[in-house]
Amino acid sequence: MPESVTLQREQSTDVYHNLGERFKETSRELCGIMFLYCSGNPPQLESRVRDFLQQESGMEFEVLKDSSTQTLAVLLPGFTLDATHYQALLLKQHLLETMENVDPRITLTVFPGQVDPTPGVLKQMAESTRLSASPDIHIFTREEANQEPGRILIVDNDDTVREFLTIRLKMQGFETLEALDGTSALELIEKWEPDLVLTELNLYGIDGLPFIHQIQQLPVENTPKIVVLTEQRVERTISQCFQNGVDDYVTKPFSPVELDARIHRCFH
Incomplete structure (x- = not known):
């Protein structure tokens, strides 16, 4: 791929x-x-x-x-x-x-x-x-x-998924960084202050809704928007994510073109 x-x-x-x-x-x-x-x-x-x-x-x-x-x-x-x-x-x-x-x-x-x-x-x-x-x-x-490129942090423990997303987002002019788990992702958000976090819910260590909550509690100037890209399809989980401030929710396997459109909507 x-x-x-x-x-x-x-x-x-x-x-x-x-x-x-x-x-x-x-x-x-x-x-x-x-x-x-x-x-x-x-x-x-x-x-x-x-x-x-x-x-x-x-x-x-x-x-x-x-x-x-x-x-x-x-x-x-x-x-x-x-x-x-x-x-x-x-x-x-x-x-x-x-x-x-x-x-x-x-x-x-x-x-x-x-x-x-x-x-x-x-x-x-x-x-x-x-x-x-x-x-x-x-x-x-x-x-x-003259618009500055947006910053996107990709959080996923699957190497192939991260590589694919990194290449695709860079092609569109975004700056990207990668994190393997929730703990390292939280550290990167504080240091790098991305505009958007594109994340799986199934992560090592802290994951799911506690991870989403931790992102929103970080002492950063602008809390990043959050797009969930996950294998979890449970309706209750999707509903809870939106109730907790997630901007969009995409399930795997996903359409790259559709994901592009949803990410760009977060920047406009």
Whole structure:
């Protein structure tokens, strides 16, 4: 599992690195860019996007794909922000009218502009598109690009789970640390002060609800949010966790995409 995630990370990094290099070479030339994602990866999405853009007489465009997340990047050379936004509205309406059960998410901006087209910023735009909970077209701003990465402490005694989560969260720009048990996790929370604790309930030493309670009693400036990722499926345990201030509860085996979305909701 970790090897496949690493391979995906390398593939997706190449897309954003190549885009960043291209914008660097044409830094003075105006270019609109939109990222497009549809959950479920509709097989005809890319071809439908290309066909629609080709209908616009004389319009220059390029479509690239992040194969690991199935997110599309559409480049529109010479487009202003308003023109890019208008084209995104037309494209979204076209997809809704011609494809069944699609729910397109679009994030866009224009270069040069408020945001520098670094690989990190481009990847951040793509991630915000894929994880967006709103159907509205989103214009990416300097404020978002300047946000500091969130800190997440991963607490699990399973080496494979910790490694998988660490790789996946780092791909999304989060800072991460790992803990094997509840005692070491409490020490790290005091020293490092993470924004979120992603934890199993079945831990060595202190675990379960006493562990959740201890997190909330620590003398830190901001108590971290808590997302439980566990094999425990007992309804009473789930209810007690929420009653004790847990922000979300995910059971194993889990969907990585769904977990991504739930974690990102904790940061917004």
